[in-house]
Amino acid sequence: MGSESESVVQATLQKAVGLLQVAFVWFCGLSVPQQISIIIAAPFVYSMTWQFLFSLRKDRVPLVPYFIPWVGSAVAYGTRPYEFFGECQKKYGDIFSFMLLGRVMTVYLGPKGHEFVLNAKLADVSAEAAYTHLTTPVFGKGVIYDCSNSRLMEQKKFTKGALSTEAFRKYVPKIADEVYKYFRNSKNFSMNQQKGGIINVMETQPEMTIFTASRSLLGEEMRAMLDTDFAYLYSDLDKGFKPINFVFSNLPLDHYRKRDHAQRTISSTYMKLIQKRRDANDIQDRDLIDSLLKNSTYKDGTKMTDQEIANLLIGVLMGGQHTSAATSAWLLLHLAERPEIQQELYEEQMRVLDNGKKELTYDLLQEMPLLNQTIKETLRMHHPLHSLFRKVTRDLPIPNTPYVVPKNHFVLVSPGYCHLQDEFFPKANTFNPHRWDNDAKSSYATGEEVDYGFGAISKGVSSPYLPFGGGRHRCIGEHFAYCQLGTILSIFVRTVKWKFSPKMNGVPGSDFQSMVTLPLTPAEVQWEKREPEQKV
Numbered sequence: 446m447g448s449e450s451e452s453v454v455q456a457t458l459q460k461a462v463g464l465l466q467v468a469f470v471w472f473c474g475l476s477v478p479q480q481i482s483i484i485i486a487a488p489f490v491y492s493m494t495w496q497f498l499f500s501l502r503k504d505r506v507p508l509v510p511y512f513i514p515w516v517g518s519a520v521a522y523g524t525r526p527y528e529f530f531g532e533c534q535k536k537y538g539d540i541f542s543f544m545l546l547g548r549v550m551t552v553y554l555g556p557k558g559h560e561f562v563l564n565a566k567l568a569d570v571s572a573e574a575a576y577t578h579l580t581t582p583v584f585g586k587g588v589i590y591d592c593s594n595s596r597l598m599e600q601k602k603f604t605k606g607a608l609s610t611e612a613f614r615k616y617v618p619k620i621a622d623e624v625y626k627y628f629r630n631s632k633n634f635s636m637n638q639q640k641g642g643i644i645n646v647m648e649t650q651p652e653m654t655i656f657t658a659s660r661s662l663l664g665e666e667m668r669a670m671l672d673t674d675f676a677y678l679y680s681d682l683d684k685g686f687k688p689i690n691f692v693f694s695n696l697p698l699d700h701y702r703k704r705d706h707a708q709r710t711i712s713s714t715y716m717k718l719i720q721k722r723r724d725a726n727d728i729q730d731r732d733l734i735d736s737l738l739k740n741s742t743y744k745d746g747t748k749m750t751d752q753e754i755a756n757l758l759i760g761v762l763m764g765g766q767h768t769s770a771a772t773s774a775w776l777l778l779h780l781a782e783r784p785e786i787q788q789e790l791y792e793e794q795m796r797v798l799d800n801g802k803k804e805l806t807y808d809l810l811q812e813m814p815l816l817n818q819t820i821k822e823t824l825r826m827h828h829p830l831h832s833l834f835r836k837v838t839r840d841l842p843i844p845n846t847p848y849v850v851p852k853n854h855f856v857l858v859s860p861g862y863c864h865l866q867d868e869f870f871p872k873a874n875t876f877n878p879h880r881w882d883n884d885a886k887s888s889y890a891t892g893e894e895v896d897y898g899f900g901a902i903s904k905g906v907s908s909p910y911l912p913f914g915g916g917r918h919r920c921i922g923e924h925f926a927y928c929q930l931g932t933i934l935s936i937f938v939r940t941v942k943w944k945f946s947p948k949m950n951g952v953p954g955s956d957f958q959s960m961v962t963l964p965l966t967p968a969e970v971q972w973e974k975r976e977p978e979q980k981v
């Protein structure tokens with residue numbers, strides 16, 4: 446910097462300091478009530494002025510006006526995001542911004558928005574900057590959103606080693622075994638003693654999900670730990686995985702301490718198992734742990750440490766837990782209302798499994814289109830993640846508009862909103878698995894493909910149906926989820942019939958305030974064994 450401009454800066458600074466001094470002297474001369482009013486009014490005045498100046502700029506997206514500084518539209522967005530988006534879309538179109546707890550979020554609705562956000566360039570947006578506060582304390586360091594994007598892409602590749610067709614063939618019998626065990630042993634089923642009962646799907650489905658995922662992805666030893674006090678640690682970790690962490694990732698409160706303790710204890714338990722298998726040279730093809738023991742060396746030769754492998758295990762399990770648990774809860778609730786679809790699914794089971802003479806296998810699951818379509822329709826109506834975020838890291842122009850999203854703002858995309866528009870899905874609010882007749886695959890790449898380092902995926906992401914996202918952050922758990930949900934639902938349909946409990950009044954509305962969109966309580970179904978009775 447030249448000495449000339451330096452002196453200009455100094456002069457400006459001096460003037461500013463001078464002005465502040467004058468303002469301070471003036472402020473001190475006021476009465477206490479006057480001073481208090483100014484302190485209270487200042488943020489409002491600042492916020493109004495900021496909003497006014499923002500609205501004057503032609504290169505800024507329309508901003509949803511708000512009254513309470515910093516908080517902005519947090520209440521409307523946080524409690525009923527889809528209604529909020531719908532109202533904004535009417536007023537401003539597909540592109541608008543809103544204030545959310547001090548962050549400016551730019552929303553781009555519809556298929557073009559999917560492309561804009563999910564296929565944004567790596568240099569323009571960052572998922573890790575948007576998610577790390579939430580995920581890193583829960584998963585641990587060095588993985589997922591606590592590392593570079595290229596590391597994440599390789600971690601996804603390592604993980605996919607345990608998500609192959611070969612692996613699924615091994616998982617299906619284990620998942621089935623866990624479901625039957627749950628039918629026998631859990632209190633509200635106890636199927637050896639009872640012919641019917643009432644279950645709360647928000648209690649049963651998270652349990653079934655963690656039992657089946659742990660048994661298949663982490664192996665027998667870790668599944669067995671869930672029958673001990675160790676299970677409480679998962680529950681403590683889970684309670685630390687809440688949207689509030691986006692804002693406060695660490696506070697000196699009990700549940701944050703419990704979360705951190707659970708992360709340390711669970712990861713060190715995984716590390717002990719890793720060490721044990723390594724010491725005994727017992728590395729096979731059983732589960733994700735074996736798979737990562739074989740393949741977790743980055744392209745540059747760096748090996749993932751055991752702590753990082755353990756953290757990745759936590760991250761992957763956590764990524765699948767809430768999403769699958771919520772989906773299976775919604776599945777049961779929609780079917781409770783539709784006995785005729787239960788019956789059709791039952792007939793599909795009987796046809797493919799030769800009247801129940803065949804055991805369910807991964808290959809037989811592939812012959813059950815209606816089963817897939819039921820899962821697919823559930824994910825359409827209940828996208829577990831109503832919003833996906835990225836932090837903008839470089840001024841980002843929005844194609845074919847005058848707008849630029851400035852660095853440090855966020856972009857938000859909501860495939861779940863698109864899933865519920867009549868324009869894309871006629872009678873979008875009706876649960877109809879048959880809308881997918883002749884289109885039973887969970888998803889497919891149409892046209893060109895691209896590989897970000899974890900296998901080829903669809904290059905375009907402008908489909909209105911994106912339950913698993915798209916682009917470099919696309920889900921790798923899709924086929925596992927279909928395998929797990931398909932097995933659980935097959936066994937339900939063959940073993941029991943179910944309807945709503947007397948407490949219920951149709952399919953519940955959505956609770957958008959947890960990590961995934963969950964059914965509001967009560968969420969109970971009443972089951973009875975099918976005739977002729979199935980072995981459990």
Ligand code: HEM
Pocket residue numbers: 572597601761762764765766768769772824829830833834912913914915917918919920921922923925926
């Ligand atoms: C019904 C079940 C599931 C749904 C609807 C779902 C949905 C999603 C979505 C929408 C994303 C993209 C997030 C973003 O772009 O910000 C994602 C990413 C991911 N999911 Fe899933 N998921 C499901 C199950 C699973 C399962 C079972 C696993 C693990 C076995 C898993 C592991 C992952 C991973 C590792 C990522 C990548 C994160 C990234 O690259 O940033 N998911 N999932």
Ligand SMILES: *[C@@H]1O[C@H](CO)[C@@H](O)[C@H](O)[C@H]1NC(C)=O
Pocket residue numbers: 606739740
């Ligand atoms: C392990 O990773 C290497 C290098 O990326 C790959 O070529 C190989 O197929 C992987 N092996 C397994 C068993 O997945």
Ligand SMILES: *[C@@H]1O[C@H](CO)[C@@H](O)[C@H](O)[C@H]1NC(C)=O
Pocket residue numbers: 633643644645646648649
């Ligand atoms: C068992 O049923 C009772 C109501 O009958 C319910 O309050 C409880 O949450 C249920 N437990 C599970 C695990 O579904």
Ligand SMILES: *[C@@H]1O[C@H](CO)[C@@H](O)[C@H](O)[C@H]1NC(C)=O
Pocket residue numbers: 810811812813814817885886887888923924927
């Ligand atoms: C159901 O979806 C799974 C997962 O994508 C797929 O592998 C399978 O082929 C589908 N089944 C049918 C009958 O389309």
